[in-house]
Amino acid sequence: MTGSGLVTLVTFLPLVGAIAVAFTSGAKANQARYVALGFALVTWVVSLAMLTQFVSSPGSTQFIDQAPWIPAFGIQYKVGADGLSMVLVVLTTTLSWISILASFSPIQNRVKEYMISFLVLEVGMTGVFVAQDLFLFYIFWEIVLVPMYLIIGIWGGKNRIYATIKFVLYTLVGSLLMLVAILATAFLYQSGHNGSWANAFDLASLVAWAQQGHYSGTFGVLAFGAFALAFAIKVPMFPFHTWLPDAHVEAPTAGSVILAGVLLKLGGYGFIRFAIPLFPEAAHTWAPLIIVLSLIGIIYGAIVALVQPDLKKLVAYSSVSHMGFVTLGIFTFQQQALQGAILQMVNHGLITGALFLLVGVIYERTHDRTIAKMGGLGAAVPVYSAALGFFVFASVGLPGLSGFVGEFLTLLGTFAAMPIAAVVATFVMILAAGYLLWMFQRLAFGELSEFLKGLGGHLTDMKPIEAMTLVPLGALVLVFGLYPGLILNVISGSVETTIRYAQQAAPIALGLWR
């Protein structure tokens, strides 16, 4: 194998952790907990070390580790990271240890299996972000599915089996069709190179070939459709979002955090990394549809969130709305909008992750998530309410907190490319303020509700361990809000490259929106 091995280390360290957890004593749950947390923390530190080594420049994938794998088909083990991968890998490793820590008290049942599932999940997620070979990417993409299936299905709520099967089936339909498209893409490359399979699954070679216009025409449109379906289901884009509320509501708290924080980003990442560079022309052909669906998702998610009686469902639908900004930003093919979309992916991961943690905190005390039963938390549990308020405002997009920057850049870029879409999306931000602030008002203000009074001493304020999971997220939200350049510097190279790929193809249909 050639390469520094750094990316390989970050990717597979959690797998070593999973094996280590398997050897802990089943009777002593704390062993499994601390071993898992230890490995997640070490992985996080290694990923941060990688971040410090990273140099952003256009089109450069760094830390490449490469080894032949299945030479008969030119399939390699090839991993590496550019700015976009880097940011999302660090997001993954951060949210992973936070989620594991957040599971210490809620998960009391079959802790060992839970921790193994979580660490394997981390391998899959990191792997998707660093894979530079289409076959390898697909393998990591599918590996993510199995642990998440178990996490929702075993440790989830009442309706967990329905939710988890729905989650798996939705994702599988998309990803299996994507497999056909991957194979066709590789095959066209092979037949264009005198039948040699060498590099036929290598992303860099395929993209270079795609830039010469080899994947244009009907093939590109169909193949892009297959890729886009898989990614749209993951994001999730309206009308493929229906698995999301179920999965979120039934998943255990940490499962929701990872689902919202990382899994949804797999879709956005896929668009930027694979769908657009490989099929730039087709991306322009499909863009109007995707933009319309994004706008519908933004509006629909917000309206449905407005009327949700269940706290967790409200946050879930707000995800649909927020992720709409991501796809909107990507498919305007405009530099600022794309920067905004990537920022929005990171911010949504941090903020929604934190909101799910907060929902988990209140659920652990009340065993209820009905907003109508709450009230007066501000006086009863001030620290909790302050934290909730902070993240609610971050989610609304208060300037100074990170949520604002992502949405602002997205809208700015979109306005330059197609004002109508930007106007519609901006209008919806008022709705977002509506459902989030109304939720906060109903929870925190007023008299302590009868239901909460009935809990008596059970209604305690945040425990130190809960605070430990939220403080890093809050700090990042504040830092990125005040100085978004931290992320923008890292991703600038990737953004430029993607925009260059996208603009190679003539923007055809977009004129419609001016």
Next chain:
Amino acid sequence: MNLSVSPTDAVAMAPFIAAVLVAAAVILVDFVWPGRKTAALFTTFAGLAIVAALIVLADQGARNSQNGVTTVFDGSYRVDSLTTFLDLLFVSIAGLTAAFAPDYLGERRLPVAEFNATLLFAMTGAMLLAGSADLIVLFLGLELMVLPGYLLAGFHKNDGFSTEGAIKYFLLGSFSSAIFLFGLAFVFGLTGTTRIDGVASHLTAIVAGRAPFSPALGMGLAFLTTGVAFKIAAVPFHYWTPDAYQGSPTPVTGYLSVGPKVGAFALIIRLFAGALLPMAVQWNIVIIVLAATTMTLGNLVALTQDNVKRMLAYSSIAHTGYMLVGFAAFAAGQAQGLEGLLYYGAAYSFMNLGAFAVIASIQRRTGITSNLSTFAGLVRREPALAWLMTLFLLSLTGIPPTAGFFGKFYVILAAVQAGSTNPWLTGLAVLAMLNAAAAAFYYLRVVVYMFMRDPTEEVAATGHGRLVWAGLTVSTVMTITLGLFPGVLLGLVSTAAAAVHIN
């Protein structure tokens, strides 16, 4: 006709002869030490090891000869890379079945030695089939493979379902053999030869217009296709499968879903890819339709099954469909279709046998059904079996990094490639993938029961013999290895697929 046996011929025939002798030896050993399980098992495994060694030896002989093919008995039997590949697969299947069965049979007081001997005869038939270069030998091999299968299906003599399944299997099996033989008669009558290469060259002449085409040849083709479709349980010729599979003793079901199936695909390869290839344009449309209906119907019906054995029976129909996709791609001109089919066959054998071994182990004590409810909360009772079953089911679903995934990958790759000239194949690839997504539902339902439901009643865990664990280890290692490092088999698969054309 030259029937003298040279040393090369002897080496080529050695594996087949040894297999017959081993089967006979198992019976003899049982005469000498009646009812001694250990003796019968030792003879079986030692014999299988010898057969495997001889297969490798015969393969060496074939590689050293011209073209990499040894033909014996005036060209009616041949040893080439395809024969070797299939033979080794049949030996593995027989070995694994022999490892999984004793626990189950012993608890039900069924004789292990007779079971193993019958199994070995079936294996012998499959080996003959794999190496046949003549239509008569082909038919002999087929019958020698399926006749012991009928016996095995009814092996649980006192069980009504076992007998019922065996009778259905026997009646439809004989029926289809007769249809098949009828088709062979047509082909012989019109081409004047039973040699596979002779038939092929005659058909080439017909396609080229140098010889007249007779409608009777079309009839023959139709009969052959129907007979073969019965044997592989392709829809709409699959009706015997669920009853035969559900009624049979579970280790036998495992064997039936794998051994005769791969054997029937060997028949398809030798007959359609060997003898009838010149007319591929004519019959491939039938294969495409069969593939589409087989995987779709198999999956749809499997969705509604509450009995895991029956569910796996329907799912095995669906897997037949996926393998036919590979074959259709081959017939459309992509050599990789055949490679994919062979790879899929190997992957499917190990994962499906593994899944049935887990069911057989759970059912070790009599009176335990194979209903889904038996699997409720299995992870608490027998965690190792539950995790292994999950692995096999994920592999059957086609989730990477397992053997089942790479099998699907290979077959679909071939179909997509063939799709560049024949758009039907692209459609078939998409349909196969949609089917795979639907299949996830019923495979994962078993996982739901094992991990996410509480057991309805308390069942004590049973112990499992060392042979079962050894067999499960082999299945597991193969399921993972063939998924993560397909390279170990790719070379074999491609030379095997290439061998089919060499005369």
